[in-house]
Amino acid sequence: MAEPIHADATLQTTPLHEAHVALGARMVPFAGYDMPVQYPTGILTEHSWTREHAGLFDVSHMGQAVLKAADGSHETVARALESLIPADIVNLKPGQQRYSQLLDDTGGILDDLMVSRPLDPADSGTLLLVVNASMKDADYAHMEGRLPAGVSLTRADDRALIALQGPSAADVMARLAPEAADMTFMASRPMTVAGFACHVSRSGYTGEDGYEISVSASDAAALWQALLADPEVKPIGLGARDSLRLEAGLCLYGHDIDTTTSPIEAGLIWSIQKRRREEGGFPGAERIQREIRDGASRVRVGLKPEGRAPAREGAIIATPDGREVGLVTSGGFGPTVNGPVAMGYVSRDASAPGTELHLIVRGKPIPARVAPMPFAPHRYKR
Amino acid sequence: MTTRYTKDHEYIRLEGDTATVGISDYAQAQLGDVVYVELPSVGKALTKGGEAAVVESVKAASEIYAPVSGEVVAVNAELESAPATVNEDPAGRGWFLKMSVKDPAELEALMTEEQYQEFVKSIS
Incomplete structure (x- = not known):
């Protein structure tokens, strides 16, 4: 041990x-x-x-911060953030939260984050952000370097x-x-x-x-x-x-998503609202709009290994005849599923639910199938 | 009946000419809930310090090393359906494998129960 x-x-x-x-x-x-x-x-x-x-x-440990427009206008602060993320923030209603991603210029994911618009009209022109602990310093530096005059970021440490x-x-x-x-x-x-x-x-x-x-x-x-x-x-x-x-099929930054993955590859298209898909205007928009139109060459999928052995991050994903088609990015034992579960990226031709694949664990192929996510049903209060 | 321990927290208990190998109570507590155990095939030759089995907790996979050299003569099939036995009874029903002992001197070189308890105290 x-x-x-x-x-x-x-x-x-x-x-x-x-x-x-x-x-x-x-x-x-x-x-x-x-x-x-x-x-x-x-x-x-x-x-x-x-x-x-x-x-x-x-x-x-997660990073909390406030983005504020000096003019007190939601439009101002929302447009500023929209230049960095692909979510529609302009039309986010007061008292609502949205999941999004900070993108680099190639559409790679610098971090994922939650954005809330305050309910109280007195707080107009502010947005509340929650970012990952491991990325907060980098995120804040990235945002501060790109925010227009009149919009400022304050850490809420x-x-x-x-x-x-x-x-x-x-x-x-x-x-x-x-x-x-x-x-x-x-x-x-x-x-x-x-x-x-x-x-x-x-x-x-x-x-x-x-x-x-x-x-x-x-x-x-x-x-x-x-x-x-x-x-x-x-x-x-x-x-x-x-x-x-x-x-729950949710991404962990640094594992399932990072600068080498786009939101479309990661299956996060649901977090890019229609207006943004059409208008673009976020970093890497050209690539992301192309992937929306033509499909990404690889996609994040759920994987259910047969048997009891967990397949963990880094395991190679191959077809049954031995062709490598991807890598596991998160995997382990699912206590509610009562069995092993994993997610990873595979080439598009191997991504259909039910596709039979092998996960290479300690040199041995473990049969697995592409499975729909979440593995345990979401039970959100809609 | 002699029980010896490795610095990697395996125990080996000699009964007649075969030895039972498992992990210590300290080790199972450090691992947390065991969800899968990969056991070697019977007949496999083990080398002291080489990989003998793999134990997976919810968090991670850990290798179990052979405390001495020898050959696998039996494995604990119960762990396939009930891996949590490793947590519940590591020294008893939660054993991993039984093996022959090639060189009894290798066994003598390992820590006694008393030495192992001192060792655990020194690292925790």
Whole structure:
């Protein structure tokens, strides 16, 4: 067995670090932060608890930032962001959130992010961004270097982010924040949760109904405890976060998407609204519009290996006669599926659901089929 | 009955002229939930320190190395359908394989139970 990784004194911590340690979490380095990979009950139990009850996740390592137009105009701030991402932000309604990608000039993905337009007209001309922990410094530098005069980016490093996910999340939130019950998937608005001023969105990274709650770092530990006090809620680490998002077919930046993949190859065309597909005007638009028109030469697909052996990131995907057609980008054991699941990129001619392929694991071919995603059905509140 | 341990957290327990190989309780706790175990075929020749099996947790795959040289004489088929047995009873029902021991001196060179517990304390 390989040696365990020991904590590094140079790691950053979130405002909930002490709470994790007190809960007996196993802490590991992740994106420069000392983060809980699991609590004592283990990843399988945490995964199932989230699918059946409500899981509480510390995602404070993620980057929160505010984009602001000096003229207070939504149009101004939306156009500025639209020059960097392919989503329609101009027509994003107040109190709504959208998933998108920061693109480089070739249409490769620099990062994926969530964009919210505040509900309150007093906040007009601002957008709230959430980006990946590992990419935040690069993202902010990229954006600041390209924003027009009159639009500025402010890091919100003084805020924590807590996700509550699972079928019981709505009931738990309703007890602490009655307004949360009326929200639908991808709605976003400020509200008081357990007495603390928060900004809440109905979204997440598990495929379940749930919320992401932005709160000031100084209130984070008290809000965490208030949520955890509900018997339906248990803390969930990064291990189960990964198995949950994999079963939900959601991309992990740096693995399933990066600068070598376009949003079309990644199957993220749903996140590019009609107006943007037609008008373009985002980095790499020429390539992305061409891929929309003609199809991409390779695409991200779900893969279901036969048997029990997981195929992990890096496994070669081949046809049964041995022709290499792609690579696994995420893979492992799906506790809800109760079997191995994976995703990866394959050439278009090998991408139809049901296509029989081989995944090369430790030199041996494991038969697998292209499978529709998600592997576990999404249960969002539409 | 002699049980010895490797620095990679495998145990080897000599019973008569065959030895049972598995992973320590410390190792199963470090791995977390085991979801798959790949076992060698019976008859396979193992070399001390070479790969003998692969154990997969939800997070990652880890190699299990042969504590000594010898030949696989049996594997624990129960782990195919119930890999979590490795977590539940690593020293008992969660064994991986049984092997012959080519050179008993290799076994003697490994850590005793007491030495292994000291070793675990020093790294945790």
